[in-house]
Amino acid sequence: MRRILLIEPAYKNKYPPLGLMKISTYHKLKGDYVRFVKGCDPNIRKEKWNRIYISTLFTFYWSITLKTIRYYIRSVRVPSDVFVGGVMATLIGDDLEKETGVRVIRGLLDKPGILDEGNHCNIDYLIPDYQILQEIEYDYALKDAYLTYATRGCPNRCSFCAVHQIEPEFIHYVPIKKQIMGIDETYGQKQNLILMDNNVLASNQFERIINDICDIGFHKGAKLNGRMRIIDFNQGTDANYLTSEKMVLLAKTAIKPLRIAFDHIADKDLYISKIKLARDHGLLNLSNYVLYNYLDTPEDFYQRLRINVLLNEELGTQIYSFPMKYIPLDAKDRKYIGKNWNKKLIRGIQCILLVTRGLVTTRREFFEAAFGSTYEEFLKIVLMPEEYIIYRRKYENNGAFDWRSTYEKLSENEKNVFMTLISDNKVQKQVYSKTSSRKIKQLLTHYIIS
Ligand code: SF4
Structure with missing residues (x-):
């Protein structure tokens, strides 16, 4: 019997670590002892393990992942007894190997013999071990769901x-x-179904997938223990593949929300037509991730959010937008700034989202209060000092009014100069010497005080 330790680094995650849960099943079937921990645990580190598995997520979690690997590396005989897999391991595995000497598993565990030579098991198809989630105090928000891929x-x-x-x-x-029936038998029924497919609509077996979803109890109106069941294609659906036939099939399920991607303003007409199609089929609860800080401009970002609230007003839909900041695939932190963006604009959006908890409201009046009713107003909001954005009411007549009336007196050219001076989101006294404009100097005072 081998002693196997599974670790997820201590970052926040609402999704249980599916890969580790399947690896747990694999080792338990082999009769091994398996333990799961989240983050760095001094008692667990003191013990000796035959093998340690560490899951990874985005590359910008580089520091915390590296810290976790180094923390446990002496708990095994040699560094190559630590197996590191997942998104980061696949994308920048060479760097991980170079820094730590661990064994990197790239891509999926969908071929026999990846973890143990000669073993015939396809780990990706195993039933995930929900039991390990009971071993830690951390509470995954989506633990009462089947997590899978069609x-x-x-x-x-x-x-x-x-x-x-x-x-x-x-x-x-x-x-x-x-797999779902196996989970039911071993761990009991789960309330919801999260399908993490990247592009399910591109499947030529889409109708079969929908039939499967309905057969396992996620048809429209389905309930479990008196509560509505929900199915969510959480990676979103691709508007290019969203035909009326597929919308009819989707409407047969308990889908909530239907996520339709809206990454580029150039896709506006296509996107709007698909939202109308969803409405026509009774799918009113909609959502999308709104990518920004990529090749888009701040205006394009604002317009995509605004289109959603206007559609809600016109069609009676409820489209929730989740702004998502673009970070390059190999970035080791979250500092990247897109070519049409700067630090102050990004921080301004984060300050608005801090108040709205990351969500853009579906109602026009609340949207306009938070983001402005025009692009010019939006720009004015995100350029304000952070406190004025976050504590809008407190500063309304106590700084923000003065700031706004001065900003509104600037010429277009002065606005550009002002934006450049604050673009780094760090305003120090020396900045005064970079402009002769009295109005700009007056505006800069607000940042230095704050
Ligand atoms: S972003 Fe593009 S490549 Fe990635 S899953 Fe969606 S459609 Fe496919």
Whole structure:
């Protein structure tokens, strides 16, 4: 019997670590002792383990991941007894190997013999071990859900997306029924179904997938223990593949929300037509991730959010937007600034989202209060000092009014100069010498005081 330790670094995560849960099943089937921990635990570190698995997420979690690996590396005989897999391991595994000497597992565990030579098990198809979630105090928000995939990969290759590196082959159909029934038998029924497919609509087996979803109890109106059940394609659906036939099929399920991607303002007409199609089929609860800080401009970002609230007003839909900041696929922190953006604009948006908890309201009046009713107003809001954005009411007549009336007196040229002076989001006294404009100097005073 081997002693196996599974670790997820201590970052926040609402999704249980599916890869580790399947590895746990794999080792338990082999009769091994398995333990799961979140983050660095001094008691666990003192023990000796035959093998340690560490999961990884985005590359910008580089520091915390590296710290976790180094923390446990002496708990095994040699560094190569530490197996590191997941998104970061796949994208920048060479760097991890060089820094730590661990064994990196790239991509999926979908071939026999990846973890132990000669073993015939396809770990990706195993039933995830929900039991390990009871071993830690950390509470995953989505622990009462089946987490699975009905397809793998994506036929597209969008430049900002890592899917073609992690799941290079597009698999049109993955049988989910057996896995769900296995979870029911071993761990009991789960309330919701999260399908993490990258591009499910591109599947030529889409109707079969929908039939599977309905068969396992996630048809429209489905309930469990008196509560509505929900299915969520949490990676979003691709508007390019969203035909009326597919919308009819989606509407048969308990989908909530339907997420339709809206990454580029150039896709506006296509996007609006698909929202109307969803409305026509009774799907009113909609959502999307709004990518920003990529090749878009701040104006394009604002317009995408505004289109959603105007559609809500016109169609009676509820489209929730989740702004998502673009970070390059190999970035080791979150500091990246897109070519049409600067630090102050990004921070301004984060300050608004701090108040709205990361969500853009569906109602126009609240949206306009938070983000402004025009792009010019939006720009005025995000350029204000942080306190004025976050504590809008407190500073309304106590600084913000003065700031606003001075800003409004600036010429277009002065506005550009002012934006450049604060673009780094660090305003120090020396900045006064960079302008002769009295109005700009007056505005800069607000930042230095704050
Ligand atoms: S369509 Fe979606 S999943 Fe596919 S490559 Fe583009 S962003 Fe990635």
